[in-house]
Amino acid sequence: MPFLLRDIVAGGLSLAVVRLYGRAKHMPGREMQIKTARIAVIGFGPRGLGALEALSQRLTGTDGRIQIDIYDPGPHPGAGPNFAPSEPAYCLLNIPNRDIAIRPPKGSRVGHFTEWQDRAVDPDSFPSRAEMGRYLMARREDLFARGFTKTGVTCRVIPAPVARITPEGAGWRVQSESGAEAPYDEVLLTLGQPPAEPDAQWADWQEHAGRREAEVAQAYPAAKLRARAAAWQSKHVAIRGLGLSTYDVLRGLTLAQGGRFDAAGYHASGREPCRILPFSLNGQPPFPKPQAAAFDALFNPTSEETAGFSKAATAAVNAGPEAAPSLISDALLPVVARILAPQNVRVTEIADWLEVEWSDPGTQEQLPPMKALRHGIELAAGEVAPSIGYTLGQVWRKWQDTWRAAFNSRDASPQTAKRLIDFDEGLKRYSYGPPLASARELLALIDAGLVDLSFATNPEITNSAQGWTLQAQGHAAEVSVIVDAVLPAPNLSSISAPPLPDLISQGLLSSLSSDLAAATAPDGTLRARDGRPVTGLCLLGRLALGSVTAVDSLHDCFGQSADRWAQGVIDRLSV
Structure with a gap:
């Protein structure tokens, strides 16, 4: 059995093979031809989707055969974990409907986000990430069904993580964790934020929790946190972080446990934690966006x-x-x-x-x-x-x-x-502030006595028999649960998930400096440890912070970075 089919059957998913034929830029007066080529995309959330949409617009006028293999073990290709349709509806984007401008590719039947929805949309409201995930998956389905439709190219989703990427001749060999291997001319890494080694503080808390009847938890997946929080009734819970993710955590501890908000404030169900203590280094909540x-x-x-x-x-x-x-x-x-x-x-x-x-x-x-x-x-x-x-x-x-x-x-x-x-x-x-409604919910929870900001500004935290003791300004509080709502910094040295550590050891992936993430060219091409371009091996997204900026925006996934990568592929593969 060919390795691609073997991987997919082993992963329990059906294999959809789709023919594609898109649109490409070329020099005036010149016919563009592409040799037979194989392209691998590692990770398939919004950024991978945006990259393939950009590529589909440029793949035309070639007699060659192109195969695109997408490696992603997740259940929501095109949306990824951050926009999983299975996440709770209370996890909101920090962009109002009026500002969402993720333009669909030419020829798409899905349309803009507000056009795609089957109901009237309040332009000032903030949609859920799950709703955006369903939209992104509709974009993916449309891309596979229409953007990639004509003879010349096949596109496959392989539900397997990638273990290793190594140079082979003028191209690359990709090995999945199942052991299957294949050669490629081009490899694109769109991994988002891979698992990272915990920082010293969190590692200490994990170890301490393992020895006590205390718990540590992650903010996401939010559905998993919501389920765990059902057992935290009457407990004291701390939240590390006071940014956007903290609002999702707060809803998981309150609204998702049966409470409700209205104009009068918050009405508890009795199933919430007894006390919730958010904290950060500076204790400053982000400023909400303008309401109207x-x-x-x-x-x-x-x-x-x-x-x-x-x-x-x-x-x-x-x-x-x-x-x-x-x-x-x-x-x-x-x-x-x-x-x-x-x-x-x-x-x-x-x-x-x-x-x-x-x-x-x-x-x-x-x-x-x-x-x-x-x-x-x-x-x-x-x-x-x-x-x-x-x-x-x-x-x-x-x-x-x-x-x-x-x-x-x-x-x-x-x-x-x-x-x-x-x-x-x-x-x-x-x-990057939250919706005004989210800030008002936090204030309502404080007024209801559930949330306390007394320890918000860089408290001293020590291990205790019950869990941890927070101290600030002469006051102390005991907690038995800490939830981490801090997104790891894009520090390459802390990334633990394959295939990045091995690429670093090979000298193919290097930091721009000790304070910044991966060194890449404008089209995403990696720069090796010695500064030379690593032709055909590209990375897009937050792991390139420093080579690129403002990478945590959904709009960036469908912007000019994707266009530059797609054009770079066409230029390298054109004959």
Whole structure:
């Protein structure tokens, strides 16, 4: 039995072989031809889907035969675990319907996200990740049925993890964990965030929990956490992290246990934990996004301002680390000054804020956690005048596509990349904020006495007989459960899942610097330890942070990075 069929039968899935024939760019006056080729895609969530959609638009005019093999053991190809349709409906995107712009490929019958849904959509509401997952799977089915339909190419899903990738001649050999092997001309890694070794703190807590009647748990899969939380009634639970994932955890501990929210607040079911203690290094909850479209429009840059920012961002990426910040700030200053002009905010105040942000990103908020939460709610609801930071963050959010286009298509020096990445990551407390409704739910849980932010700011945590003791500002609390809601940093050295550690040991995958993730070219081609391009071996996504920016956005999966990879494949395979 051929290895591909053997892998799929062993995995218990039926094999769908689909013929494909897409559309490709070529030089004017030249016919493009592609030799017989084999392409492997390792990991098939939204980024893998976006890459294949981009490739399908370029595969045309060839007499060669192309085989695409997709290696992914997950049950939801095209959606991946983060957007699994099986996840609870209370896990929300942090993008309102009005801002979702994941454009379907040409010829798709699925349409845009809001068009695909079979009901009226509130443009200001935030859809669930499961709903987005169902949409992505519809896009995948349409791609396989229509985008890849004509003679020339076959596409297969192999439900097996990849154990090893090694050079073979001018191409690559991929070995699955079942032992099956095959050669490929091109290999694309779209792995999202693979399992990583736990940091020292979490490893210690895991070991301690194993010796006591205490528990540690992960925020995701949310359905698994919801089931475990059913046994935590009357327990004291801590949550490591105060970012977007924390809101999903809170709903899993409350709403999913039978509680409900209404205009009067939170109504407990009696099945919730006794007390929930979220904490983080700075104790600052992220700022919610503007609630209404009319208020959100206040932060829209003009087309002229966007064009100016595009030029400034391009110059900053090409500049040294000392010059880059001023180029970005000079483009931001007039936009923020225009928006805040009715408040008589001086340009020097905005410049001072930016200077501090560049020198120490993400540290300017000093309000106590409860006051910070209330202030963020007031800002997002338009109940108070926008602050400098909030305004900057919303403008930066609206320039994310422009920012990615400037940064990702060029090779910044590691030093420049580090400064620019830190600035972008720091502004995420504004630009990647949760829905306003989520922040209000957190406040309602606090008012109901279930959640306590007294230990939110970097508490001292020690092991105890019951589990752990949290101490802050002279107060102490005992917890017997800790939930981890912190996404691991894209640190290559901590990745434990194949095939990445082996690629690192071969010198084929290397970090851009000690502070950044994988070194890649603009089309995703890996750069080896010695800096040379590793032709035909590509990586897209957050594991390339530093070579690319703003990678945690769903929009990035279907943007120019996917286009550049697809065009690179065509260019390398064209005769």
